[in-house]
Amino acid sequence: xxxxxxxxxxxxxxxxxxxxxxxxxxxxxxxxxxxxxxxxxxxxxxxxxxxxxxxxxxxxxxxxxxxxxxxxxxxxxxxxxxxxxxxxxxxxxxxxxxxxxxxxxxxxxxxxxxxxxxxxxxxxxxxxxxxxxxxxxxxxxxxxxxxxxxxxxxxxxxxxxxxxxxxxxxxxxxxxxxxxxxxxxxxxxxxxxxxxxxxxxxxxxxxxxxxxxxxxxxxxxxxxxxxxxxxxxxxxxxxxxxxxxxxxxxxxxxxxxxxxxxxxxxxxxxxxxxxxxxxxxxxxxxxxxxxxxxxxxxxxxxxxxxxxxxxxxxxxxxxxxxxxxxxxxxxxxxxxxxxxxxxxxxxxxxxxxxxxxxxxxxxxxxxxxxxxxxxxxxxxxxxxxxxxxxxxxxxxxxxxxxxxxxxxxxxxxxxxxxxxxxxxxxxxxxxxxxxxxxxxxxxxxxxxxxxxxxxxxxxxxxxxxxxxxxxxxxxxxxxxxxxxxxxxxxxxxxxxxxxxxxxxxxxxxxxxxxxxxxxxxxxxxxxxxxxxxxxxxxxxxxxxxxxxxxxxxxxxxxxxxxxx
Amino acid sequence: xxxxxxxxxxxxxxxxxxxxxxxxxxxxxxxxxxxxxxxxxxxxxxxxxxxxxxxxxxxxxxxxxxxxxxxxxxxxxxxxxxxxxxxxxxxxxxxxxxxxxxxxxxxxxxxxxxxxxxxxxxxxxxxxxxxxxxxxxxxxxxxxxxxxxxxxxxxxxxxxxxxxxxxxxxxxxxxxxxxxxxxxxxxxxxxxxxxxxxxxxxxxxxxxxxxxxxxxxxxxxxxxxxxxxxxxxxxxxxxxxxxxxxxxxxxxxxxxxxxxxxxxxxxxxxxxxxxxxxxxxxxxxxxxxxxxxxxxxxxxxxxxxxxxxxxxxxxxxxxxxxxxxxxxxxxxxx
Numbered sequence: 001x002x003x004x005x006x007x008x009x010x011x012x013x014x015x016x017x018x019x020x021x022x023x024x025x026x027x028x029x030x031x032x033x034x035x036x037x038x039x040x041x042x043x044x045x046x047x048x049x050x051x052x053x054x055x056x057x058x059x060x061x062x063x064x065x066x067x068x069x070x071x072x073x074x075x076x077x078x079x080x081x082x083x084x085x086x087x088x089x090x091x092x093x094x095x096x097x098x099x100x101x102x103x104x105x106x107x108x109x110x111x112x113x114x115x116x117x118x119x120x121x122x123x124x125x126x127x128x129x130x131x132x133x134x135x136x137x138x139x140x141x142x143x144x145x146x147x148x149x150x151x152x153x154x155x156x157x158x159x160x161x162x163x164x165x166x167x168x169x170x171x172x173x174x175x176x177x178x179x180x181x182x183x184x185x186x187x188x189x190x191x192x193x194x195x196x197x198x199x200x201x202x203x204x205x206x207x208x209x210x211x212x213x214x215x216x217x218x219x220x221x222x223x224x225x226x227x228x229x230x231x232x233x234x235x236x237x238x239x240x241x242x243x244x245x246x247x248x249x250x251x252x253x254x255x256x257x258x259x260x261x262x263x264x265x266x267x268x269x270x271x272x273x274x275x276x277x278x279x280x281x282x283x284x285x286x287x288x289x290x291x292x293x294x295x296x297x298x299x300x301x302x303x304x305x306x307x308x309x310x311x312x313x314x315x316x317x318x319x320x321x322x323x324x325x326x327x328x329x330x331x332x333x334x335x336x337x338x339x340x341x342x343x344x345x346x347x348x349x350x351x352x353x354x355x356x357x358x359x360x361x362x363x364x365x366x367x368x369x370x371x372x373x374x375x376x377x378x379x380x381x382x383x384x385x386x387x388x389x390x391x392x393x394x395x396x397x398x399x400x401x402x403x404x405x406x407x408x409x410x411x412x413x414x415x416x417x418x419x420x421x422x423x424x425x426x427x428x429x430x431x432x433x434x435x436x437x438x439x440x441x442x443x444x445x446x447x448x449x450x451x452x453x454x455x456x457x458x459x460x461x462x463x464x465x466x467x468x469x470x471x472x473x474x475x476x477x478x479x480x481x482x483x484x485x486x487x488x489x490x491x492x493x494x495x496x497x498x499x500x501x502x503x504x505x506x507x508x509x510x511x512x513x514x515x516x517x518x519x520x521x522x523x524x525x526x527x528x529x530x531x532x533x534x535x536x537x538x539x540x541x542x543x544x545x546x547x548x549x550x551x552x553x554x555x556x557x558x559x560x561x562x563x564x
Numbered sequence: 565x566x567x568x569x570x571x572x573x574x575x576x577x578x579x580x581x582x583x584x585x586x587x588x589x590x591x592x593x594x595x596x597x598x599x600x601x602x603x604x605x606x607x608x609x610x611x612x613x614x615x616x617x618x619x620x621x622x623x624x625x626x627x628x629x630x631x632x633x634x635x636x637x638x639x640x641x642x643x644x645x646x647x648x649x650x651x652x653x654x655x656x657x658x659x660x661x662x663x664x665x666x667x668x669x670x671x672x673x674x675x676x677x678x679x680x681x682x683x684x685x686x687x688x689x690x691x692x693x694x695x696x697x698x699x700x701x702x703x704x705x706x707x708x709x710x711x712x713x714x715x716x717x718x719x720x721x722x723x724x725x726x727x728x729x730x731x732x733x734x735x736x737x738x739x740x741x742x743x744x745x746x747x748x749x750x751x752x753x754x755x756x757x758x759x760x761x762x763x764x765x766x767x768x769x770x771x772x773x774x775x776x777x778x779x780x781x782x783x784x785x786x787x788x789x790x791x792x793x794x795x796x797x798x799x800x801x802x803x804x805x806x807x808x809x810x811x812x813x814x815x816x817x818x819x820x821x822x823x824x825x826x827x828x829x830x831x832x833x834x835x836x837x838x839x840x841x842x843x844x845x846x847x848x849x850x851x852x853x854x855x856x857x858x859x860x861x862x863x864x865x866x867x868x869x870x871x872x873x874x875x876x877x878x879x880x881x882x883x884x885x886x887x888x889x890x891x892x893x894x895x896x897x898x
Contacts, residue, residue: 084658132622132633132659165829169842174763176771177754201622215816216834216841218759227757419627429751432622439627537623540633544626550636 044521049185053254054319057401063526065481073564076115083554085136086535090516103135119164133198143188150182168216179430189292196248200266203427206246220295232282240277243427245269246284253317261292262317271310273435280305299349311338339394355460357413358394360443388417403478409457412472417441440544464501475516487513511555611678647676670708744879744892764839783884787896797861807860
């Protein structure tokens with residue numbers, strides 16, 4: 001499914017009229033499950049969180065390319081008015097209409113040519129919002145005539161795609177009781193909408209939920225921690241499974257051919273204090289492959305057994321079909337917060353490789369050919385230690401891009417450490433449950449900072465690298481014009497030559513980047529869209545190491561560019 | 565209040581006392597007892613502990629107030645009244661929660677005293693601690709100080725007989741005893757692994773959904789009456805909010821409670837499955853609505869819960885009785 005005849009795609013998108021013809025006759029209300037499966041066949045749209053179900057964050061659109069990117073100019077800017085928490089969303093585009101979310105769960109439908117608002121939805125959030133997850137939001141899902149969003153008060157809402165009216169509203173769990181809510185984008189798979197939950201740093205037992213996309217009825221729940229009597233429950237000491245975290249706070253991927261839904265599961269709780277949850281702690285830090293119709297587990301692979309560093313395997317699962325030792329394999333590439341990118345066989349969950357995306361990693365010395373973590377360094381209670389990378393990760397959640405054209409995987413790496421003091425902590429249901437105190441610290445060699453790199457996705461061989469003074473906390477998008485875009489904390493939105501890594505163009509949006517850029521086309525014109533707006537939990541930690549970032553301005557503006 | 569996880573107390577005591585002394589030395593001589601209390605190293609030390617346990621955690625204000633998602637305190641001056649009010653009431657629309665239910669006023673003042681001390685300890689922060697006599701007057705009485713200092717010995721979590729141990733033992737699998745356990749009752753009330761959990765439809769204590777009545781209204785009722793309401797919901801069906809069978813023009817049938825109306829849509833709670841789904845259905849889609857002669861509440865709680873569960877749930881509800889928590893015994897059901 002990943003290997004498309006390139007010539008055909010190029011022919012399609014090279015002729016604007018064809019794009020027009022494709023869009024004609026379909027409207028946003030007609031986003032069927034089949035259209036979502038075939039999304040790579042309509043490159044003018046960006047229909048799901050990762051662009052397509054394989055989470056490539058790639059579009060074959062090539063009107064904007066290496067030779068003319070210097071002619072890129074802003075066409076319109078849309079202000080959401082909600083700057084607290086950073087602008088983290090991935091915009092979706094369907095048939096000339098863009099759908100974005102701001103912090104505190106505002107949703108906007110915007111004319112993708114003019115930037116004019118079509119409708120907005122303002123979620124009624126409780127004023128006394130006291131969770132550490134949010135108020136940011138990463139985006140919506142489209143399908144079945146509806147726009148789906150998970151909320152900071154742990155609701156799933158469904159809006160009429162034409163009018164923005166709230167059509168359905170369901171409470172997933174009382175957020176004050178569970179210490180959990182939703183900041184990630186849902187995903188529509190066939191007749192279900194699947195949505196994860198935060199709460200990995202709370203005394204909470206994590207899960208993933210599916211609802212009937214048409215009626216809103218609860219369809220299935222996959223507990224990320226097996227209950228009493230279930231296989232895997234014995235990987236938790238005593239009752240620790242009841243409060244073991246295992247959040248599903250980002251968005252999964254889907255392979256329609258295998259009918260498998262892939263989701264990354266976060267860290268166990270307490271994050272740093274593991275003595276009272278001895279065992280491997282399934283299915284935390286796992287990639288799980290589920291039957292999307294029933295929620296049944298088909299396979300799992302645990303990247304970090306008994307995680308005591310708050311790493312998470314919650315980031316994106318990027319699905320590629322590539323040769324490994326000369327044999328074409330169906331792969332799943334998952335960058336882990338601990339600083340290694342894992343490569344698995346997505347049919348079976350077999351470990352294939354793991355390669356580092358950060359230089360400063362001291363919690364293990366490496367990963368062997370069977371996926372075993374070597375020389376684990378587990379800080380002891382009450383002893384302050386330097387752990388690298390920091391809690392922010394060897395990479396932040398913001399997503400990588402994969403270009404089938406260059407065959408390269410583009411992602412950031414962050415060099416930073418932390419002092420960590422592990423503390424014994426008892427769970428208090430729904431309350432924060434981290435089991436330690438941390439503070440950002442410089443790397444031993446003083447090379448703290450960040451880089452944006454191009455890799456061979458299987459071997460991890462680095463092809464080019466761009467250095468940044470501050471941690472890069474934005475996602476990337478790759479295009480058929482052989483370009484890759486990402487943004488930095490100082491507000492620079494940057495276009496790279498996808499092959500050489502040369503910076504070809506920059507534009508300062510006035511506030512730092514925390515979201516996910518996309519590309520789309522309407523009426524034969526290709527656009528690049530990027531949310532700009534500094535903020536969020538990790539952005540708030542930066543002044544501990546880079547004091548000047550405390551004064552970096554927040555914002556919440558969507559910039560859209562096209563050739564002049 | 566979170567009081568767990570604070571090891572190496574004796575070591576910290578030495579360190580914090582040292583810090584406190586330095587802060588006191590930097591201050592003008594106290595003019596009255598309350599002001600002395602505010603710069604009292606013991607109070608700053610208590611505030612330090614509370615800050616570490618509650619404010620430094622996670623992504624919030626960072627270790628020693630060095631900033632996280634929340635603002636930095638080191639090297640900065642704030643009005644003490646502002647700090648007190650903000651800590652007590654929170655900042656609406658942000659992650660700063662109100663602490664009035666978790667910390668006593670005296671404890672909040674000790675946190676404020678600690679935060680104030682931070683403005684003087686950072687060499688980069690020019691201003692010394694700005695202690696306004698007017699702001700500090702009367703905020704901590706001598707009795708407050710004595711009590712706080714006494715209580716702070718229980719804050720370290722190292723005492724197995726302290727409040728932490730007690731709370732934990734009572735949750736969630738208390739041996740089968742006769743008295744109702746409101747803590748376990750709360751867990752059952754909001755237990756999401758049970759689709760028919762009480763909180764899926766009812767609010768109490770500001771938590772839970774608003775499909776059915778807020779159960780604060782039953783908190784003062786006799787235990788047996790609450791039990792009957794749970795087990796036999798059809799015996800007392802509210803006439804103002806009747807369960808309806810809604811049939812749409814395309815043949816969909818839903819059991820619903822009305823929740824409101826807009827110009828074009830009717831809002832209903834769809835109770836055909838649990839948890840309930842709030843749906844806004846276009847008026848022209850609705851064919852008929854007929855009243856159903858039974859409660860919207862499931863009638864099978866006698867099968868879903870043990871007697872012990874029911875005693876605990878009722879004990880949880882009666883813990884909100886006007887005038888104070890009312891205990892529940894199994895015997896109250898007979």
